[in-house]
Amino acid sequence: MMALLHVEGLVVGYGQFPVLHGVDFTVQEGEVCVLLGLNGAGKTTTVSTIAGLLRPQSGRVHFAGRDLGHKSPSARVSAGISLCPEGRRVFPGLTVRQNLKLGAWTRRKSSAVVRDQMSLVLDYFPRLSERSGQLAGTLSGGEQQMLAVGRALMSRPKLLLIDEASLGLSPTVARVVWEVTSRIKADGTTVLMVEQNAGALPFADRALIMEKGTLVYTGVGDEVQQVNLREAYLGA
Structure with a gap:
């Protein structure tokens, strides 16, 4: 290594x-x-x-x-390098899927990368897949933490x-x-x-x-x- x-x-x-x-x-x-x-x-x-x-x-x-x-x-x-900050800091007025897409901003010109990372994150956290259209502010604390980690992963x-x-x-x-x-x-x-x-x-x-x-x-x-x-x- x-x-x-x-x-x-x-x-x-x-x-x-x-x-x-x-x-x-x-x-x-x-x-x-x-x-x-x-x-x-x-x-x-x-x-x-x-x-x-x-x-x-x-x-x-x-x-x-x-x-x-x-x-x-x-x-x-x-x-x-991607940071999942302390305190989660999700965007409460946006949906789970919208939060994740914001994490892929530096990759936005490659729809294939965004699609693949979205699929990967939702596979890591099936709960997010179930709540993809739900506003982030209505998620539990644990679900918001999953979303914060997932958002950080969206930039690959x-x-x-x-x-x-x-x-x-x-x-x-x-x-x-x-x-x-x-x-x-x-x-x-x-x-x-x-x-x-x-x-x-x-x-x-x-x-x-x-x-x-x-x-x-x-x-x-x-x-x-x-x-x-x-x-x-x-x-x-």
Whole structure:
């Protein structure tokens, strides 16, 4: 496997308040990586910087062997990076299908790609297929999360960033979303998930644990399943 994403020395802050303090990590092509940490650890800042929503004070983000530099968020979507943001942020007055089509904006000139991605998303989340004509604002929280992930997939990304997919969801619904990441990976998309919930670990090939803007643990393969991760870093 090659490194699809390489984050090097990332320092990011809001005004005079530093949040990330020289973060370094790699995500290999074809894996699911989980970035774990408590609220305020800097996880959302990390994926927002990768997506181009924040500018680093120093450090670099390399994607598919290229330094992203100051590329805009839209340019990063076109390059193959898609973000499913925290809080879902669906368009409540639009239908499920309309929300999904908006996610394919960078692919709008290729009706075949849009059609194929729509079919794939509805296969991942059959509930969305049942509710394709329903207004997004009338969906349950779990259904809105499925829609948010599906919308992010509509641009056919190489790297899917998912920020706090399990937030506010029942354990059963959260598990449904996590299980889909295995299928997304099998279909060729690399996944980086931000989570507070250590229940995501069984679905990960790589785990990163963040505390106060610094990575304190990196594990791969069988190391990811270590029981003491929850107690040592996330609380029992």
